Amino acid sequence: MRNFRSYFGDEARFDFRDRRLLGIVGPIGSGKSSILDAISFALYGKTPTVASATKSLIHQRAADGAVSLRFEVEGEVWEAARLLRIKGQSQHALYRLEADTPTAEAVETITQEGEVNAKIIDLLGLEFDAFRRSVLLAQGRFAEFLSARPAERDKVLKGVFGHDR
Numbered sequence: 711m712r713n714f715r716s717y718f719g720d721e722a723r724f725d726f727r728d729r730r731l732l733g734i735v736g737p738i739g740s741g742k743s744s745i746l747d748a749i750s751f752a753l754y755g756k757t758p759t760v761a762s763a764t765k766s767l768i769h770q771r772a773a774d775g776a777v778s779l780r781f782e783v784e785g786e787v788w789e790a791a792r793l794l795r796i797k798g799q800s801q802h803a804l805y806r807l808e809a810d811t812p813t814a815e816a817v818e819t820i821t822q823e824g825e826v827n828a829k830i831i832d833l834l835g836l837e838f839d840a841f842r843r844s845v846l847l848a849q850g851r852f853a854e855f856l857s858a859r860p861a862e863r864d865k866v867l868k869g870v871f872g873h874d875r
Contacts (some may be wrong), residue, residue, distance in 0.1 A: 711744075711745075711748045711775075711776065711777045711778075712775060712776045712779050713768055713769040713772035713774060713775035713776065714744060714747075714748050714751075714767060714768070714769065714775040714776070714794075715741070715743075715744035715747060715748075715767055715769065715775075716739070716741045716744045716767065717748075718769040718771055718772060719844055724745060724845070728812075734746070739801075739803075743754070747767065748777040748779070749779055750841070750842070751764070751767060751777050751792060752777045752778055752779035752790045752791070752792055753779060753790055753830050753841070754803060754827065754830060754838045754841065755792060755823060755827060755835070756838065757824075758842045763778065764800070765794055765795075765796060767771075767794060768794050768795075768796060772796075773797070774793060774794060774795045774796065775793075775794045776791070776792065776793045776794070777792055778790065778791040778792070780807075780810065782810065783830065783833045783834070785861060786806055787806070787807040787808075787809060787810045788804060788805065788806055788807070788833065789804070789805045789807060790803075790804050790826070790830065791803045791804075791805070793824070798852055800823075801821075802821065802823040802826045802827075803819065803820065803821050803826065804819070804820040804821075804825075804826045804829055804830065804875050805818065805819050805820075806818035806819075843858070844850070
């Protein structure tokens, strides 16, 4: 990520490969939520706290901000990339890569926001609300998931475990 929320300047990179369980810890204000928001924004073009006012995600001292996330689904390597600008249009792209290497070439490219969003939902099997409620439970929101109606919880869990596939 670059110039995204509390991260200003040079790219901040995080490598979560080969990790089954991950904890993001640190003092208040150290950027933990920014990391989770970057993952959410790279995938869905929005965050649990910011749905449409996405330009507010750009660091206050920058003219643009960017996030990208590389992930694997059923043996295929994908990279979602989103660029926000204070002035001008944002850019959205999704690439299927030939391998998970720094120099991997794209074998498929999607650049229209709606198509990127639709493909992400297809790949992950989760719409944004299901992702937000199950994968990215914000601090203090676990009780909301537990108190959801049974049909809502059932839909989220079926999506998480791929039951609908």
